Amino acid sequence: MPYQYLLFDADNTLFDFDQTAKDAFAATFTAFGMTQEAHHFEQYIQISQQCWRDFEAKKIDQDTLRRVRFELFFEAAKIMGDALQFNQQYLQNLIHHSSLLEGAYELMQQLHGKIPMAIITNGLKEIQRHRLNHTGLTPFFEAIVVSDEIGVSKPHAPFFDHTFEQINFPKKSEVLVIGDSLSSDIRGGHNYGLDTCWFNPKGLENNMEIQPTYEIGELEELHDLL
Ligand SMILES: [Mg+2]
Incomplete structure:
Protein backbone atom coordinates (compact mmCIF):
# COMPACT_ATOMS: atom_id res chain seq x y z
CA MET A 1 0.00 0.00 0.00
CA HIS A 97 -30.11 16.65 10.58
CA SER A 98 -26.59 15.43 9.76
CA SER A 99 -26.49 12.78 7.09
CA LEU A 100 -23.74 11.08 5.13
CA LEU A 101 -23.05 10.95 1.42
CA GLU A 102 -23.90 7.71 -0.32
CA GLY A 103 -21.23 5.11 0.31
CA ALA A 104 -19.37 7.14 2.94
CA TYR A 105 -20.18 4.91 5.91
CA GLU A 106 -19.42 1.74 3.95
CA LEU A 107 -16.09 3.15 2.78
CA MET A 108 -15.04 3.99 6.33
CA GLN A 109 -16.12 0.56 7.49
CA GLN A 110 -14.07 -1.12 4.76
CA LEU A 111 -10.93 0.94 5.39
CA HIS A 112 -11.09 0.85 9.18
CA GLY A 113 -8.45 -1.49 10.58
CA LYS A 114 -6.60 -1.60 7.25
CA ILE A 115 -5.17 1.90 7.23
CA PRO A 116 -5.26 4.57 9.92
CA MET A 117 -7.48 7.55 9.19
CA ALA A 118 -8.07 11.00 10.63
CA ILE A 119 -10.63 13.74 10.07
CA ILE A 120 -9.33 17.18 9.17
CA THR A 121 -12.18 19.66 9.14
CA ASN A 122 -12.71 23.38 9.05
CA GLY A 123 -15.73 23.52 11.30
CA LEU A 124 -17.23 24.95 14.44
CA LYS A 125 -16.37 23.35 17.76
CA GLU A 126 -20.00 23.35 18.95
CA ILE A 127 -21.06 20.90 16.32
CA GLN A 128 -18.37 19.03 14.43
CA ARG A 129 -17.67 16.21 16.90
CA HIS A 130 -21.40 15.87 17.65
CA ARG A 131 -22.05 15.44 13.96
CA LEU A 132 -19.41 12.70 13.70
CA ASN A 133 -21.01 10.96 16.68
CA HIS A 134 -24.51 11.41 15.30
CA THR A 135 -23.54 9.72 12.02
CA GLY A 136 -21.58 6.93 13.73
CA LEU A 137 -18.23 7.84 12.18
CA THR A 138 -16.22 8.70 15.30
CA PRO A 139 -14.84 5.17 16.03
CA PHE A 140 -13.25 4.94 12.60
CA PHE A 141 -10.71 7.70 13.22
CA GLU A 142 -7.45 7.83 15.14
CA ALA A 143 -7.68 11.60 15.36
CA ILE A 144 -10.22 14.34 14.71
CA VAL A 145 -8.83 17.79 14.04
CA VAL A 146 -11.33 20.66 14.12
CA SER A 147 -10.08 24.06 13.04
CA ASP A 148 -12.16 25.98 15.58
CA GLU A 149 -10.72 23.95 18.47
CA ILE A 150 -7.10 24.71 17.58
CA GLY A 151 -7.47 28.23 16.20
CA VAL A 152 -5.99 27.48 12.79
CA SER A 153 -7.63 26.19 9.64
CA LYS A 154 -6.92 24.49 6.32
CA PRO A 155 -5.16 25.36 4.02
CA HIS A 156 -2.65 26.87 6.44
CA ALA A 157 0.46 24.95 7.46
CA PRO A 158 -0.07 25.20 11.26
CA PHE A 159 -3.30 23.23 10.84
CA PHE A 160 -1.30 20.38 9.28
CA ASP A 161 1.48 20.74 11.87
CA HIS A 162 -1.14 20.17 14.51
CA THR A 163 -2.59 17.21 12.61
CA PHE A 164 0.82 15.56 12.21
CA GLU A 165 1.49 15.92 15.89
CA GLN A 166 -1.82 14.17 16.61
CA ILE A 167 -1.01 11.25 14.33
CA ASN A 168 2.61 10.76 15.37
CA PHE A 169 4.34 12.25 12.37
CA PRO A 170 3.94 9.77 9.53
CA LYS A 171 6.17 10.23 6.48
CA LYS A 172 4.70 12.95 4.31
CA SER A 173 5.12 10.80 1.20
CA GLU A 174 2.85 8.17 2.77
CA VAL A 175 -0.07 10.47 3.60
CA LEU A 176 -3.03 11.15 1.31
CA VAL A 177 -5.48 14.04 1.80
CA ILE A 178 -9.02 13.47 0.49
CA GLY A 179 -11.40 16.40 0.18
CA ASP A 180 -13.90 18.26 -1.99
CA SER A 181 -12.43 21.74 -1.59
CA LEU A 182 -9.66 22.90 -3.88
CA SER A 183 -8.99 26.00 -1.81
CA SER A 184 -8.67 24.32 1.59
CA ASP A 185 -8.09 20.55 1.18
CA ILE A 186 -6.13 20.33 -2.06
CA ARG A 187 -4.21 23.57 -1.65
CA GLY A 188 -3.50 22.81 2.00
CA GLY A 189 -2.30 19.27 1.35
CA HIS A 190 -0.26 20.25 -1.70
CA ASN A 191 1.48 23.12 0.06
CA TYR A 192 2.32 20.85 2.96
CA GLY A 193 3.99 18.36 0.62
CA LEU A 194 1.25 15.72 0.69
CA ASP A 195 -0.47 13.83 -2.10
CA THR A 196 -4.06 14.90 -2.59
CA CYS A 197 -7.25 13.36 -3.91
CA TRP A 198 -9.91 15.78 -5.09
CA PHE A 199 -13.40 14.38 -4.52
CA ASN A 200 -15.31 16.08 -7.31
CA PRO A 201 -18.73 14.40 -7.69
CA LYS A 202 -20.21 17.35 -9.57
CA GLY A 203 -17.43 17.38 -12.16
CA LEU A 204 -16.45 20.98 -11.43
CA GLU A 205 -13.64 22.61 -13.33
CA ASN A 206 -10.33 23.07 -11.55
CA ASN A 207 -9.87 26.85 -11.48
CA MET A 208 -6.65 26.69 -9.47
CA GLU A 209 -3.04 26.64 -10.57
CA ILE A 210 -2.52 23.56 -8.37
CA GLN A 211 -3.25 20.06 -9.68
CA PRO A 212 -4.47 17.40 -7.27
CA THR A 213 -2.55 14.11 -7.42
CA TYR A 214 -5.82 12.29 -8.13
CA GLU A 215 -9.40 13.21 -8.91
CA ILE A 216 -12.39 10.96 -8.20
CA GLY A 217 -16.11 11.38 -8.84
CA GLU A 218 -17.25 8.66 -6.46
CA LEU A 219 -15.93 7.77 -3.03
CA GLU A 220 -15.48 4.10 -3.82
CA GLU A 221 -12.90 4.96 -6.51
CA LEU A 222 -10.60 5.61 -3.58
CA HIS A 223 -10.05 1.85 -3.29
CA ASP A 224 -8.15 1.93 -6.58
CA LEU A 225 -5.62 4.41 -5.18
CA LEU A 226 -4.76 2.38 -2.10
MG1 LIG B 1 -15.50 19.90 2.42
Whole structure:
Protein backbone atom coordinates (compact mmCIF):
# COMPACT_ATOMS: atom_id res chain seq x y z
CA MET A 1 0.00 0.00 0.00
CA PRO A 2 1.62 3.28 -1.06
CA TYR A 3 -0.23 5.25 1.64
CA GLN A 4 0.01 4.62 5.36
CA TYR A 5 -2.36 7.38 6.51
CA LEU A 6 -5.53 8.93 5.11
CA LEU A 7 -6.69 12.42 6.07
CA PHE A 8 -10.35 13.01 5.26
CA ASP A 9 -12.19 16.27 5.04
CA ALA A 10 -15.70 15.98 6.54
CA ASP A 11 -18.24 18.31 4.90
CA ASN A 12 -19.25 17.32 1.38
CA THR A 13 -16.59 14.62 1.46
CA LEU A 14 -18.21 12.28 4.01
CA PHE A 15 -21.11 14.38 5.30
CA ASP A 16 -23.84 15.36 2.88
CA PHE A 17 -23.54 18.95 3.96
CA ASP A 18 -25.71 20.42 1.22
CA GLN A 19 -28.73 18.32 2.26
CA THR A 20 -28.01 18.71 5.97
CA ALA A 21 -27.81 22.50 5.66
CA LYS A 22 -31.04 22.65 3.67
CA ASP A 23 -32.92 20.58 6.27
CA ALA A 24 -31.42 22.45 9.23
CA PHE A 25 -32.18 25.82 7.65
CA ALA A 26 -35.83 24.93 7.12
CA ALA A 27 -36.13 23.53 10.65
CA THR A 28 -34.72 26.77 12.06
CA PHE A 29 -37.36 28.86 10.29
CA THR A 30 -40.01 26.55 11.71
CA ALA A 31 -38.55 26.76 15.23
CA PHE A 32 -38.86 30.55 15.20
CA GLY A 33 -42.31 30.49 13.55
CA MET A 34 -40.89 32.30 10.53
CA THR A 35 -41.89 31.78 6.91
CA GLN A 36 -39.16 30.59 4.60
CA GLU A 37 -39.35 31.81 1.03
CA ALA A 38 -38.15 29.74 -1.91
CA HIS A 39 -35.00 31.78 -2.57
CA HIS A 40 -33.91 32.12 1.06
CA PHE A 41 -31.74 29.02 1.30
CA GLU A 42 -29.76 29.74 -1.85
CA GLN A 43 -29.37 33.35 -0.72
CA TYR A 44 -28.03 32.22 2.65
CA ILE A 45 -25.66 29.63 1.14
CA GLN A 46 -24.06 32.25 -1.11
CA ILE A 47 -23.47 34.50 1.89
CA SER A 48 -22.25 31.69 4.09
CA GLN A 49 -19.79 30.43 1.47
CA GLN A 50 -18.36 33.92 1.07
CA CYS A 51 -17.97 34.17 4.85
CA TRP A 52 -16.10 30.83 4.94
CA ARG A 53 -13.83 31.99 2.10
CA ASP A 54 -13.11 35.18 4.03
CA PHE A 55 -12.40 33.10 7.10
CA GLU A 56 -10.04 30.75 5.23
CA ALA A 57 -8.26 33.79 3.81
CA LYS A 58 -7.98 35.13 7.37
CA LYS A 59 -10.03 38.24 6.58
CA ILE A 60 -12.44 37.46 9.44
CA ASP A 61 -12.09 35.34 12.57
CA GLN A 62 -14.29 32.47 13.70
CA ASP A 63 -16.41 34.56 16.08
CA THR A 64 -17.16 37.02 13.32
CA LEU A 65 -18.06 34.12 11.06
CA ARG A 66 -20.55 32.82 13.63
CA ARG A 67 -22.23 36.19 13.97
CA VAL A 68 -22.07 37.74 10.58
CA ARG A 69 -23.48 35.15 8.19
CA PHE A 70 -27.05 35.40 9.48
CA GLU A 71 -26.73 39.13 10.03
CA LEU A 72 -25.86 39.53 6.36
CA PHE A 73 -28.56 37.10 5.32
CA PHE A 74 -31.25 38.88 7.37
CA GLU A 75 -30.15 42.15 5.88
CA ALA A 76 -30.24 40.79 2.31
CA ALA A 77 -33.60 39.06 2.83
CA LYS A 78 -35.06 42.01 4.78
CA ILE A 79 -35.84 39.80 7.77
CA MET A 80 -36.14 41.22 11.27
CA GLY A 81 -34.72 38.84 13.82
CA ASP A 82 -31.93 37.95 16.22
CA ALA A 83 -29.14 36.64 13.97
CA LEU A 84 -27.11 35.22 16.84
CA GLN A 85 -30.03 33.24 18.26
CA PHE A 86 -30.95 32.06 14.80
CA ASN A 87 -27.37 30.89 14.31
CA GLN A 88 -27.44 28.97 17.61
CA GLN A 89 -30.62 27.17 16.64
CA TYR A 90 -29.28 26.47 13.18
CA LEU A 91 -26.13 24.87 14.62
CA GLN A 92 -28.22 22.61 16.85
CA ASN A 93 -30.32 21.63 13.86
CA LEU A 94 -27.20 20.85 11.83
CA ILE A 95 -26.27 18.20 14.38
CA HIS A 96 -29.68 16.54 14.34
CA HIS A 97 -30.11 16.65 10.58
CA SER A 98 -26.59 15.43 9.76
CA SER A 99 -26.49 12.78 7.09
CA LEU A 100 -23.74 11.08 5.13
CA LEU A 101 -23.05 10.95 1.42
CA GLU A 102 -23.90 7.71 -0.32
CA GLY A 103 -21.23 5.11 0.31
CA ALA A 104 -19.37 7.14 2.94
CA TYR A 105 -20.18 4.91 5.91
CA GLU A 106 -19.42 1.74 3.95
CA LEU A 107 -16.09 3.15 2.78
CA MET A 108 -15.04 3.99 6.33
CA GLN A 109 -16.12 0.56 7.49
CA GLN A 110 -14.07 -1.12 4.76
CA LEU A 111 -10.93 0.94 5.39
CA HIS A 112 -11.09 0.85 9.18
CA GLY A 113 -8.45 -1.49 10.58
CA LYS A 114 -6.60 -1.60 7.25
CA ILE A 115 -5.17 1.90 7.23
CA PRO A 116 -5.26 4.57 9.92
CA MET A 117 -7.48 7.55 9.19
CA ALA A 118 -8.07 11.00 10.63
CA ILE A 119 -10.63 13.74 10.07
CA ILE A 120 -9.33 17.18 9.17
CA THR A 121 -12.18 19.66 9.14
CA ASN A 122 -12.71 23.38 9.05
CA GLY A 123 -15.73 23.52 11.30
CA LEU A 124 -17.23 24.95 14.44
CA LYS A 125 -16.37 23.35 17.76
CA GLU A 126 -20.00 23.35 18.95
CA ILE A 127 -21.06 20.90 16.32
CA GLN A 128 -18.37 19.03 14.43
CA ARG A 129 -17.67 16.21 16.90
CA HIS A 130 -21.40 15.87 17.65
CA ARG A 131 -22.05 15.44 13.96
CA LEU A 132 -19.41 12.70 13.70
CA ASN A 133 -21.01 10.96 16.68
CA HIS A 134 -24.51 11.41 15.30
CA THR A 135 -23.54 9.72 12.02
CA GLY A 136 -21.58 6.93 13.73
CA LEU A 137 -18.23 7.84 12.18
CA THR A 138 -16.22 8.70 15.30
CA PRO A 139 -14.84 5.17 16.03
CA PHE A 140 -13.25 4.94 12.60
CA PHE A 141 -10.71 7.70 13.22
CA GLU A 142 -7.45 7.83 15.14
CA ALA A 143 -7.68 11.60 15.36
CA ILE A 144 -10.22 14.34 14.71
CA VAL A 145 -8.83 17.79 14.04
CA VAL A 146 -11.33 20.66 14.12
CA SER A 147 -10.08 24.06 13.04
CA ASP A 148 -12.16 25.98 15.58
CA GLU A 149 -10.72 23.95 18.47
CA ILE A 150 -7.10 24.71 17.58
CA GLY A 151 -7.47 28.23 16.20
CA VAL A 152 -5.99 27.48 12.79
CA SER A 153 -7.63 26.19 9.64
CA LYS A 154 -6.92 24.49 6.32
CA PRO A 155 -5.16 25.36 4.02
CA HIS A 156 -2.65 26.87 6.44
CA ALA A 157 0.46 24.95 7.46
CA PRO A 158 -0.07 25.20 11.26
CA PHE A 159 -3.30 23.23 10.84
CA PHE A 160 -1.30 20.38 9.28
CA ASP A 161 1.48 20.74 11.87
CA HIS A 162 -1.14 20.17 14.51
CA THR A 163 -2.59 17.21 12.61
CA PHE A 164 0.82 15.56 12.21
CA GLU A 165 1.49 15.92 15.89
CA GLN A 166 -1.82 14.17 16.61
CA ILE A 167 -1.01 11.25 14.33
CA ASN A 168 2.61 10.76 15.37
CA PHE A 169 4.34 12.25 12.37
CA PRO A 170 3.94 9.77 9.53
CA LYS A 171 6.17 10.23 6.48
CA LYS A 172 4.70 12.95 4.31
CA SER A 173 5.12 10.80 1.20
CA GLU A 174 2.85 8.17 2.77
CA VAL A 175 -0.07 10.47 3.60
CA LEU A 176 -3.03 11.15 1.31
CA VAL A 177 -5.48 14.04 1.80
CA ILE A 178 -9.02 13.47 0.49
CA GLY A 179 -11.40 16.40 0.18
CA ASP A 180 -13.90 18.26 -1.99
CA SER A 181 -12.43 21.74 -1.59
CA LEU A 182 -9.66 22.90 -3.88
CA SER A 183 -8.99 26.00 -1.81
CA SER A 184 -8.67 24.32 1.59
CA ASP A 185 -8.09 20.55 1.18
CA ILE A 186 -6.13 20.33 -2.06
CA ARG A 187 -4.21 23.57 -1.65
CA GLY A 188 -3.50 22.81 2.00
CA GLY A 189 -2.30 19.27 1.35
CA HIS A 190 -0.26 20.25 -1.70
CA ASN A 191 1.48 23.12 0.06
CA TYR A 192 2.32 20.85 2.96
CA GLY A 193 3.99 18.36 0.62
CA LEU A 194 1.25 15.72 0.69
CA ASP A 195 -0.47 13.83 -2.10
CA THR A 196 -4.06 14.90 -2.59
CA CYS A 197 -7.25 13.36 -3.91
CA TRP A 198 -9.91 15.78 -5.09
CA PHE A 199 -13.40 14.38 -4.52
CA ASN A 200 -15.31 16.08 -7.31
CA PRO A 201 -18.73 14.40 -7.69
CA LYS A 202 -20.21 17.35 -9.57
CA GLY A 203 -17.43 17.38 -12.16
CA LEU A 204 -16.45 20.98 -11.43
CA GLU A 205 -13.64 22.61 -13.33
CA ASN A 206 -10.33 23.07 -11.55
CA ASN A 207 -9.87 26.85 -11.48
CA MET A 208 -6.65 26.69 -9.47
CA GLU A 209 -3.04 26.64 -10.57
CA ILE A 210 -2.52 23.56 -8.37
CA GLN A 211 -3.25 20.06 -9.68
CA PRO A 212 -4.47 17.40 -7.27
CA THR A 213 -2.55 14.11 -7.42
CA TYR A 214 -5.82 12.29 -8.13
CA GLU A 215 -9.40 13.21 -8.91
CA ILE A 216 -12.39 10.96 -8.20
CA GLY A 217 -16.11 11.38 -8.84
CA GLU A 218 -17.25 8.66 -6.46
CA LEU A 219 -15.93 7.77 -3.03
CA GLU A 220 -15.48 4.10 -3.82
CA GLU A 221 -12.90 4.96 -6.51
CA LEU A 222 -10.60 5.61 -3.58
CA HIS A 223 -10.05 1.85 -3.29
CA ASP A 224 -8.15 1.93 -6.58
CA LEU A 225 -5.62 4.41 -5.18
CA LEU A 226 -4.76 2.38 -2.10
MG1 LIG B 1 -15.50 19.90 2.42
